[in-house]
Amino acid sequence: MSSSPRHLKLFLFPAASGAHVAAWRHPASRDGAPDFAADRATAELAEAAGFDALFFADRLAFGGRDKASAERSSGAAGLEPLTLLAALSAVTRDIGLVATASTSYQEPFHVARSFASLDHLSGGRAGWNLVTSLTDAEAGNFGREQHFEHGERYQRAEEFVDVVKALWDSLEDDAFPRDKASGRYLDGSKVHPLEHRGRHFSVRGPLNVPRPPQGHPLVVQAGSSEEGLQLAARVADVVFTTQQELAQAQAFYRELKSRLPAFGRQPEQQLIMPGLSVIVGRSRGEAEDKLRALNELIDIDVAVSFLSALSGGTDLSAYPLDGPLPELALTNGNRSKQALFLRQAREKGLSIRQLALQVAGSGGHRVLLGTAEEVADDLQLWFESGAADGFNFKPLYLDDNLREFAEQVLPILRERGLFKREYASGTLREKLGLARPLNRFQGRS
Amino acid sequence: MSSSPRHLKLFLFPAASGAHVAAWRHPASRDGAPDFAADRATAELAEAAGFDALFFADRLAFGGRDKASAERSSGAAGLEPLTLLAALSAVTRDIGLVATASTSYQEPFHVARSFASLDHLSGGRAGWNLVTSLTDAEAGNFGREQHFEHGERYQRAEEFVDVVKALWDSLEDDAFPRDKASGRYLDGSKVHPLEHRGRHFSVRGPLNVPRPPQGHPLVVQAGSSEEGLQLAARVADVVFTTQQELAQAQAFYRELKSRLPAFGRQPEQQLIMPGLSVIVGRSRGEAEDKLRALNELIDIDVAVSFLSALSGGTDLSAYPLDGPLPELALTNGNRSKQALFLRQAREKGLSIRQLALQVAGSGGHRVLLGTAEEVADDLQLWFESGAADGFNFKPLYLDDNLREFAEQVLPILRERGLFKREYASGTLREKLGLARPLNRFQGRS
Structure with missing residues (x-):
């Protein structure tokens, strides 16, 4: 069964114990301690439910803005997401694996290499959520007193992503004949050093990983400033956004999609996916009671x-x-x-x-309360009225809040033909209906 | 069953298709294409055989010194080893996972974080093979025309490893009470920023990963220059070395172990493991024939x-x-x-x-030819005469050459009481009989 553009897409954004700041205190929730068995259980639950991808945020500093709050919330420390997703790649089969990596405090060569490796390991399921990082605390771990100024960090990001994509193209798809009989391993005419000398990075190349199964691993981006929007319009396959209200979500959706043609892209080549948390109850009142109980832990x-x-x-x-x-x-x-x-x-x-x-109580994203039918109605409205191509689902706590959504809301969406019944075959790009980027050198060598 | 210091240790150094430059052409060998199912099979074979760790080398540039040789050998491109080992952590249980990372072209914060994460994911099986990188090709991928000069790169390495170890100590083992009832997640008195300002690195800290299960992931090092020996004596838990002859191996072993007390370390706190390849035959002549057949592919x-x-x-x-x-x-x-x-x-x-x-035909390491008994005799001699605490076994090709060693030589070593019959419980350090580093702040806060 092939993927349909009429199916809304769902990524799962697990966080350490959930999106709710007091999630870790909930009796049924994970407490945020490193626990691969629990990470694996969450991933298996998400895959059984048909989520398109797991999506892990990242920060390059010990968390908590002040000592008091660091002592009372669960987000200060956790596992590095690429490492975690590589481990999860070995125990999953279909779900996408999206990790965050910074364009301010990483090197393009390392990022290109890690995501290319994850793409090979997972049979083409890797995604890179490109961020510019946010804080002076992060800068301080990489030799800087202060974080780059907003404009400069977007200039770096623009150059960084171009270098990464060029590295992913630096070995053509058929560069390796590996012919045992003749002894010809590599076709040198299909190897393309970059010799990139830019304002922020100098990278000779080529990459030392064969071209990824997806050509380019999926690129996800979430900036919403003017610079962020332009970067998203130019390079993002998936855009993660904070949207609280339908009209504003529609305006954002129209605005961003309207910028794509200027970069030679079709609007359907990009998926816009607002963040969303959900509490389902047998009545709206029951859902509100559940949130209240959770908020009492704050x-x-x-x-x-x-x-x-x-x-x-x-x-x-x-x-x-x-x-x-x-x-x-x-x-x-x-x-x-x-x-x-x-x-x-x-x-x-x-x-x-x-x-x-x-x-x-929400990590800044929309929290939708209601019966399963009401929640499904809302998602359908956003999806069908040009506000979203899908959602980044942020469970408020793990795993019960995710399980309720999977067991109660997803069957309704499937019945309405809005969500897939099974995974399409192929890579993450193929499952999402996104084209595989051609190698810029293909056919020229 | 606890680990005995009288057991020789074995790491497996798989490379893409084996240590022999023409391994990929051998009809029975892997051809070096990215293939996680094959990597997993090799890891499972090694674990079933009781190898103490998998050990992956690394290079930060597309390989092959000249175009002609890059086109005819298999080592030019492959997967990033940390990503690969993270995936293997999910499908293995006991075997150690040692990846190479560069002190010249990485950041201490990233390295500390990735290995701490792998240590958590694997239940305490991570190891870091600290290298300074070798080539201008690597420098060119990270904004430099030329590689750091030998002396400078060892100065960087010394500072780098100190920062990494300080980051691994920056959160005490019991920093996270995670008490759901009281809401106390973190004990702030057990968090220790570094505020490191050194000649090569400035790192504020603390690390944003809880302290690794091993305290510090295993540190492996292979430099044999004067600077390399001093670094190994100061920080290495395991030393990987090239030794072709018994007398020279003994001299190296004595020399390095004699340097440990100056750093407050006992000789048994470090394992010296020369590289070794083996071809087993029913006679020595048959083993030589096997090598000749392999060399004809060169x-x-x-x-x-x-x-x-x-x-x-x-x-x-x-x-x-x-x-x-x-x-x-x-x-x-x-x-x-x-x-x-x-x-x-x-x-x-x-x-x-x-x-x-x-x-x-050997990657520069010793190749031992003979019957299984002769090979076992030789390993026993090196082990018992102060030349080696174990060996980094480099299969000439994968997986048959590994399987032969596991099936024919290891049973003899077990019979002689020289190799363990089953894994000890606990972390990699515990399995190897190496102490868990105390946190430098423990008991002081």
Whole structure:
């Protein structure tokens, strides 16, 4: 059965114990300790449910903006995602494997090589979520006092991704005849050094990994600033975005897709997938009760610290908890999230406490509450009205919240013909209906 | 059953298709194409045979010193070893997983993090083979025209390994109470930023991975220059070395072990493991016939290129093939290997052709030919006469050459009480009888 563009796509974004800041305290949830058996169980559950990919975020520093919140939440430390996904590649068969890697504190050669290797190991299921990193804490682990300024880090990212893609093309698909009889291992005419000398990187090449099964592993990107949008329009196969409301999601979707033709790309060559958490109940009230029970586990100081971090680093604990959000200068952090929080707080008249609980309870993404039918209706509406090609599903805690969604919502989506009944064959790109990038040198040598 | 210091240790060094330069052409051998099912089969065979660890070399550049030899040998491209070992961690249970990573073209934070992650994923089976890299080709992939000079790269390596070990200690073993009831996730008093500002690296820390199960993943090192020996004496748990003759191996063993006390270490805290290939026959003559058949697959131009590369980069194809090895200046490459080749060629009066075939047929390591009893006698002699604590076994081709050794030689070593009958429980360090490094902060906070 081949993949249909009419099927909505689902990635699973597991995090250490879930998207909810207090997930680790939930009696049924994982506590975030390294536990490969549990990671494997989550991956197997996601694959049995038909998720298209696992998607792991990353940060290059010990977490927690301040000591108090680091001591009371689970995200400060965990496993490096590429290593984890490589291990998961050996115990899964169909699900995609998307890991985050930084264009600010990695080398293009290493990134090209690691993802090419994962693509081979997994039979073409690797994806790279390209990020520019966010914090001075990350900079400090790589010889810098401060993180690169927003504009510069996007310039680096643009050059970085071009070098990575050139490395993935530096050996043609048929460069290795490996003919035992004649002794001819490699066809040297199909090897293409880069000799790249750019503003930020100099890379001689070629890559020392045969061309990946997908040609290029999937490229995922999530920036929503002007620079982020342009980069996404130019290079992203999948865009991960924060969208809380239908009209704004539709506007974002139209805006981004409209930028693709300028880069010679068709709108259907890119999948836009907002983040989403879900709580299913037999009634909407039951779903709300479940969220309330989860929110009761939140330490308000941790939530305020979490909000401070997400909204750009201003210490909000210095302001009255039940007062309004102060004016925040846009900082060198994640500007589009800052703008979103500011707008939400203003529009709804939220206090710091209210906004903090909302953000900490969701990781900043949309939380959808309702019966399974109501949730399915909502996903269908977003999918069919040009707001989303699918969703990055962020379980609030692991694994029960994921299992409920898989067992209660996915059957309805399948019945409506909106979600696949089984995996298509082939690579992740083939399963997602995305073209395999031709090698830029193919046929020229 | 606990590990005994009287058991010799065995690591398996698989390479793409084997240590022999023409291995890929052997009808029974793997051809070196990326093939995880085959990697898994090799790992399972090694684990069933009781090998202590898998050991993967690495190079950060597309291989082949010149175009002609790159086209006719299998080592130019392959998978990144950490990614491969992470995948193998999920399908093995006891065998150690040692990957090579460069101190010249990696960042200490990334290296500390990746190996800590692999250690968690594998239940404490990770090892880091610390190398300084060798070539300008590698430098060219990371923004440099030329490789660091020998002295400077060892200075970088010394600082690099200190930072990595400090990062592995930056979170104490019991830093994470993860107490769901009280909400206390982390004990902040057990978190120790480095604030390292050194000559080559500045790293703030702490690491964002909980302390590895082994405390520090195993550290393996292979330098044999004066700088390399000092580094090995100070930090290596396992030393990989090229030794062709018993007396010289004993001298190396004595020399290195004698350097340990100056660093506060006991000689038994380090395992010295020469590289070794083996061909077993029903008679010595049959073993020699097997090697001759394998050597007939060698392209002499490839062998000369291989020798040129190993002996420092001088193009030996410019000299008469059946004449003597010219005077070679010691270059910025692998100096100790160069010295060894020069000495061998002089002592035995070898022509370029003879030396090239010998080196290409073995990757520069000792090749032992004989009946299973003769091979076992030799290993026992080296082990019991202070030449080796074990061996890095380099199959000449995969997997038959490994299988023969496992099926014919290992049973004899077991019968003689020289090799374990089953894996000890616990981490790789515990299995090898090496102490778990205490955290430098333990008990001080």
